[in-house]
Structure formats: C-alpha cells, structure tokens
Amino acid sequence: MFELRLLVPEDSVEIVSDALDALDALSVSVEDADAQTDAEQALFGEPGMPPPKEGWQRSRVIALFSTEALAREAASVLSAQDFFEGCSVIGVVDVPEQDWVRLTQSQFAPVEITPEFWIVPTWHEPPAQARQVIRLDPGLAFGTGTHPTTRMCLRWTASRGDLAGQRVLDYGCGSGILAIGAAKFGARDIDAVDIDEAAVESTRLNADANGVRLNAGLPDAASGRYDVVLANILATPLKVLAPLLCGYVAQGGSLVLAGILERQADELKQAYAPYASLEVSDSEDGWILMTARL
Numbered sequence: 001m002f003e004l005r006l007l008v009p010e011d012s013v014e015i016v017s018d019a020l021d022a023l024d025a026l027s028v029s030v031e032d033a034d035a036q037t038d039a040e041q042a043l044f045g046e047p048g049m050p051p052p053k054e055g056w057q058r059s060r061v062i063a064l065f066s067t068e069a070l071a072r073e074a075a076s077v078l079s080a081q082d083f084f085e086g087c088s089v090i091g092v093v094d095v096p097e098q099d100w101v102r103l104t105q106s107q108f109a110p111v112e113i114t115p116e117f118w119i120v121p122t123w124h125e126p127p128a129q130a131r132q133v134i135r136l137d138p139g140l141a142f143g144t145g146t147h148p149t150t151r152m153c154l155r156w157t158a159s160r161g162d163l164a165g166q167r168v169l170d171y172g173c174g175s176g177i178l179a180i181g182a183a184k185f186g187a188r189d190i191d192a193v194d195i196d197e198a199a200v201e202s203t204r205l206n207a208d209a210n211g212v213r214l215n216a217g218l219p220d221a222a223s224g225r226y227d228v229v230l231a232n233i234l235a236t237p238l239k240v241l242a243p244l245l246c247g248y249v250a251q252g253g254s255l256v257l258a259g260i261l262e263r264q265a266d267e268l269k270q271a272y273a274p275y276a277s278l279e280v281s282d283s284e285d286g287w288i289l290m291t292a293r294l
C-alpha cells in the first residue's frame with residue numbers, strides 16, 4: 001500500500017477529498033497539519049454548543065492507494081486542476097504491511113477499576129485476582145473503561161459493594177458499561193438510555209455478551225424512580241438535565257454525575273442546588289465525580 005500525502009488549506013479539503021475518492025483512493029483521511037504545535041486548533045464543542053471552527057486552517061490529507069503508480073498518477077492529475085491551487089504534494093510513502101487487527105487489539109489491555117474489578121477485552125484472559133469482570137471490546141459507542149470519567153463511576157459502584165435488588169438508571173449509557181457494572185454488583189432492575197441509537201444497540205449487545213439483563217432505549221425509556229442514577233455526559237448537558245435527572249432519583253437514592261472538569265464544580269453545584277446538594281467525591285486527571293444523596 002502507498003499513501004499520497006497532501007497539504008491542503010481549509011477551503012479546499014472537501015473538493016480534494018472528493019477528487020481522491022473519484023481517483024479510486026482506498027481511503028481518505030484528514031488530519032490537522034498543525035497538530036502537536038502551537039498552531040493546533042480544537043474543533044470539538046460540547047454537545048449543544050457549536051464547534052469553534054468547521055475545519056483546520058491547514059490539513060494533511062492522506063489517501064491510500066494499492067500501488068505506487070496509482071498514488072503518483074493521482075498526484076499528477078490533482079496538480080493539474082485549478083482547485084488544487086494553494087495545495088501541495090508532500091509525497092508518496094510506502095506503508096508497510098501490518099496485522100491491523102492485532103495492532104488495534106494490542107492497544108486495549110485489561111483496565112483495573114479496583115484490584116478485584118476489571119474491564120477485560122475478549123482477546124485477553126481476566127487477571128487472576130479479578131472477582132468481577134466486564135467483558136467489553138472497543139466499539140462505536142463511548143465507554144471502554146479507558147476514560148477517567150467512566151472509571152470513576154465504576155469505582156463508585158464498586159465502593160457501594162452491594163446494589164442487590166436496586167433499581168438503577170444509566171443516563172447516557174454509551175456502551176452500557178455503567179449499567180453492566182451495576183448489574184455485576186447486584187442491581188436487578190436496570191434502565192440504560194442514550195440519545196444515540198448506535199449506543200442503545202451497543203448497550204444491548206454488550207449486556208448480552210455479559211449475561212446481563214437490562215432495558216436499553218432512547219431517553220423516554222426511563223421511567224419512575226431509581227435507587228441510583230448514573231450520568232456520565234458533560235457539564236453543559238448535565239446542567240440542562242438537572243431537574244430531569246433529580247426527578248428520577250428515589251428518596252434516599254444516589255445521584256452520580258461525571259464528565260465534569262475540576263473547574264466546573266461550582267457551576268454544577270449551583271445548577272443542582274434547587275434539587276440536590278452535590279459534592280465532589282472522586283477525581284482523576286482533572287475530571288471529577290460529583291454525587292448527592294436525595
């Protein structure tokens with residue numbers, strides 16, 4: 001395989017990518033040409049907020065071809081086009097054959113939540129000391145246990161120790177990892193909801209793979225009151241959702257919120273003050289876990 005690498009200004013990225021598709025590139029990827037430099041630009045915004053910018057000032061566009069001749073031909077065809085003005089060819093690079101499946105798998109090792117509670121991909125054996133295990137492979141939905149926000153929620157569940165018979169809501173379930181974690185600690189009536197259909201499907205599949213029974217669905221599948229409500233989303237939607245989430249918590253039940261940065265603690269406390277008294281109960285890598293008893 002050979003990569004054709006191009007440097008492309010923001011306005012030309014779409015037309016150049018489309019032209020590479022038409023020239024039979026096997027894949028086309030776009031990266032920030034200024035990544036890891038002072039000129040790097042963040043393009044993501046929190047849910048409900050627009051991204052600060054639609055595209056990077058300069059992108060590295062990388063197209064994969066099966067032969068060097070095809071890659072070089074694509075470079076010369078593109079270079080002759082008017083729309084290529086302002087763009088440049090960085091070069092054609094030989095890509096060594098790799099076992100991509102093995103390479104990807106090697107990046108996902110078992111994740112320790114506590115010494116006895118682990119998240120383990122299916123291509124690994126659980127560690128000998130593991131007493132509770134969630135089997136989970138990386139997929140389309142967020143939640144493999146590698147992010148501090150997920151780990152803190154699972155640590156909270158493990159610290160509870162026994163959720164026997166408790167009703168639990170995982171709001172913003174992603175892969176379903178928190179709902180499955182609750183089931184492993186005894187919860188029995190579990191709803192897992194998300195605005196993303198792919199996350200709902202992923203939750204169902206992961207629950208089945210773990211032998212866990214739960215109800216996965218869109219947010220209106222949540223109903224009634226729960227002993228525990230877990231929501232790992234982000235500060236902005238969590239603030240908007242304050243009355244809804246608190247309304248789901250039974251009297252004496254627990255609310256567990258993640259996806260919050262340390263500097264956002266006060267704004268979350270204020271947003272939840274009419275309904276619950278939030279406290280910071282864990283932190284990792286600049287992220288905090290906020291919890292309340294209602």
Ligand SMILES: C[S@@+](CC[C@H](N)C(=O)[O-])C[C@H]1O[C@@H](n2cnc3c(N)ncnc32)[C@H](O)[C@@H]1O
Nearest residue numbers: 142143150172173174194195196199232233237
């Ligand atoms: C950070 S992921 C958390 C996934 C998983 N619960 C975990 O802890 O790893 C946040 C999830 O919340 C979902 N989400 C975002 N806004 C939401 C909303 N307003 N209502 C329900 N789900 C939402 C996203 O689709 C995403 O799957």
